[in-house]
Amino acid sequence: MLEESVLKKFRGGFHGQVIIPSDNDYESARKVWNGMIDKHPALIAKCKDENDVVSAINFARTNRLTIAVRGGGHNVAGFGTCDDGIVIDLTNMKNAEVDPKAKTIVAGPGLTWGEFDKATQAHGLATTGGLVSSTGIAGFTLGGGFGWLVRKLGLTIDNLLSAEVVLADGKHVTASPTENQDLFWGIRGGGGNFGIVTSFKYKLSPVGPEVYGGAIFHPIAKAKELLQFYRKWAPTTPEELSTTTVFLTAPPEPFVPKELVGSQMIAVALCYLGSKEDGDKVIEPLRNFARPAIDLAGPIPYTALQGMFDGSAPKGIHSYWRTEHMQDLGDKLLDVLVEQTSSLKSLSPFTAVHIHHWEGAVKKANPKESAFSHRDTRFVMNIIGAWTAEEDPDKHIKWVRSFSDLIKPFGSGSQYFNFIADATEDKVKAAFDADKYKKLVELKNKYDPNNLFHLNQNIKPTV
Numbered sequence: 001m002l003e004e005s006v007l008k009k010f011r012g013g014f015h016g017q018v019i020i021p022s023d024n025d026y027e028s029a030r031k032v033w034n035g036m037i038d039k040h041p042a043l044i045a046k047c048k049d050e051n052d053v054v055s056a057i058n059f060a061r062t063n064r065l066t067i068a069v070r071g072g073g074h075n076v077a078g079f080g081t082c083d084d085g086i087v088i089d090l091t092n093m094k095n096a097e098v099d100p101k102a103k104t105i106v107a108g109p110g111l112t113w114g115e116f117d118k119a120t121q122a123h124g125l126a127t128t129g130g131l132v133s134s135t136g137i138a139g140f141t142l143g144g145g146f147g148w149l150v151r152k153l154g155l156t157i158d159n160l161l162s163a164e165v166v167l168a169d170g171k172h173v174t175a176s177p178t179e180n181q182d183l184f185w186g187i188r189g190g191g192g193n194f195g196i197v198t199s200f201k202y203k204l205s206p207v208g209p210e211v212y213g214g215a216i217f218h219p220i221a222k223a224k225e226l227l228q229f230y231r232k233w234a235p236t237t238p239e240e241l242s243t244t245t246v247f248l249t250a251p252p253e254p255f256v257p258k259e260l261v262g263s264q265m266i267a268v269a270l271c272y273l274g275s276k277e278d279g280d281k282v283i284e285p286l287r288n289f290a291r292p293a294i295d296l297a298g299p300i301p302y303t304a305l306q307g308m309f310d311g312s313a314p315k316g317i318h319s320y321w322r323t324e325h326m327q328d329l330g331d332k333l334l335d336v337l338v339e340q341t342s343s344l345k346s347l348s349p350f351t352a353v354h355i356h357h358w359e360g361a362v363k364k365a366n367p368k369e370s371a372f373s374h375r376d377t378r379f380v381m382n383i384i385g386a387w388t389a390e391e392d393p394d395k396h397i398k399w400v401r402s403f404s405d406l407i408k409p410f411g412s413g414s415q416y417f418n419f420i421a422d423a424t425e426d427k428v429k430a431a432f433d434a435d436k437y438k439k440l441v442e443l444k445n446k447y448d449p450n451n452l453f454h455l456n457q458n459i460k461p462t463v
């Protein structure tokens with residue numbers, strides 16, 4: 001329990017809002033995207049500017065408070081909140097200064113991808129952002145970041161030009177290719193381990209405003225055949241095309257014929273950077289594979305495509321994930337996938353399995369430039385358990401875990417940093433190449449030796 005006088009002094013120097021358990025907005029302010037996370041911080045410091053971030057870090061250090069850092073609050077493990085400690089909440093730091101000539105944006109850590117894209121698309125520009133528009137840019141970027149533009153533009157970190165960072169001792173530094181290069185290397189893939197980023201500068205590229213995208217749906221009975229086709233076809237497609245295959249329950253949306261709502265389906269969701277004519281040509285083999293049950297591919301505003309999955313991931317849904325990198329989608333793995341997804345119907349309409357295809361620009365980028373590892377990964381599988389508050393969590397968590405155990409032998413042993421839900425030391429280690437992990441530990445020893453920033457996919461210091 002913090003003393004009144006200590007809190008009063010902190011409030012006095014703070015420009016944003018300080019929320020404590022007796023405040024009316026505490027209930028909503030303590031919550032993150034994942035409704036399963038039910039934590040009660042001692043205070044939530046909603047920062048207005050960088051000075052607030054400095055004050056909050058210094059306050060936490062002096063009073064020995066656990067720190068949770070919140071950007072968009074989407075981390076599935078719930079690292080954006082904590083019990084008893086302080087949430088350094090950056091959600092109100094939403095500046096977005098686009099320089100259309102230089103094709104750059106200086107972006108606040110409180111922006112979501114929806115807000116970021118709105119600002120950049122006003123100039124026909126974008127960078128690789130997330131598949132759900134409410135995801136925060138901050139945590140997302142620091143863990144790598146991939147989405148609809150990934151095969152053409154690379155990961156989000158491949159488009160990061162510099163970042164302003166407040167360190168554990170409260171000092172502000174710039175991390176860029178010319179300043180604090182080691183820190184710049186580390187924050188590109190190493191997450192929130194080294195400090196709090198108060199501003200990101202990204203390179204932007206011409207995108208849209210209209211792209212070619214959407215999804216092609218088939219009944220789940222076609223899943224094995226479709227994936228046998230997809231594993232050969234996706235790697236041959238141009239980098240302008242990014243795709244994700246999704247096992248899902250057909251949602252009650254206007255584009256789903258009534259008789260298909262609630263049925264189990266498999267869809268290839270896609271984004272092609274080009275004209276309708278070229279897009280039609282590129283996905284012709286996918287259309288010819290078998291007659292789609294629903295064909296939603298065509299010209300679409302990029303911002304609309306960015307929101308296409310939003311309905312599948314509402315704030316407050318309870319969620320648990322397991323992820324695995326895959327080099328191949330061999331027949332035996334497909335048999336496991338088909339078998340396990342046959343029970344989707346008995347779970348929840350929000351439960352899904354995603355298979356994201358990488359390669360392209362992810363693989364081409366110089367691996368030495370950033371901490372991010374495993375760039376040769378071809379497919380990223382994500383098993384998404386999602387359910388409502390009324391349901392029994394055990395059933396869903398058990399399903400995700402046993403499914404994940406069955407596919408593990410087919411994986412390459414590593415995982416995507418941003419998707420790790422149980423952030424054990426082994427899993428965090430496995431997200432990196434061994435030499436990169438060693439270098440990350442050295443960086444942690446240098447920038448955060450006392451592990452002030454430990455509520456994350458933690459890289460433990462050794463000093």
Ligand SMILES: Cc1cc2nc3c(=O)[nH]c(=O)nc-3n(C[C@H](O)[C@H](O)[C@H](O)COP(=O)(O)OP(=O)(O)OC[C@H]3O[C@@H](n4cnc5c(N)ncnc54)[C@H](O)[C@@H]3O)c2cc1C
Binds near residue numbers: 032068071144146455
């Ligand atoms: C519905 C949904 C869809 C997603 N889709 C994608 C996707 O398409 N592609 C993809 O790559 N990932 C995706 N993710 C994963 C996403 O990248 C991570 O959840 C990421 O952590 C979200 O960032 P955030 O700022 O919203 O998270 P938060 O929960 O706010 O933060 C997570 C962690 O990031 C660190 N952090 C956040 N802000 C800062 C900061 N300013 N400075 C230092 N550290 C900070 C902290 O360690 C914090 O604990 C998705 C997640 C969800 C829930």
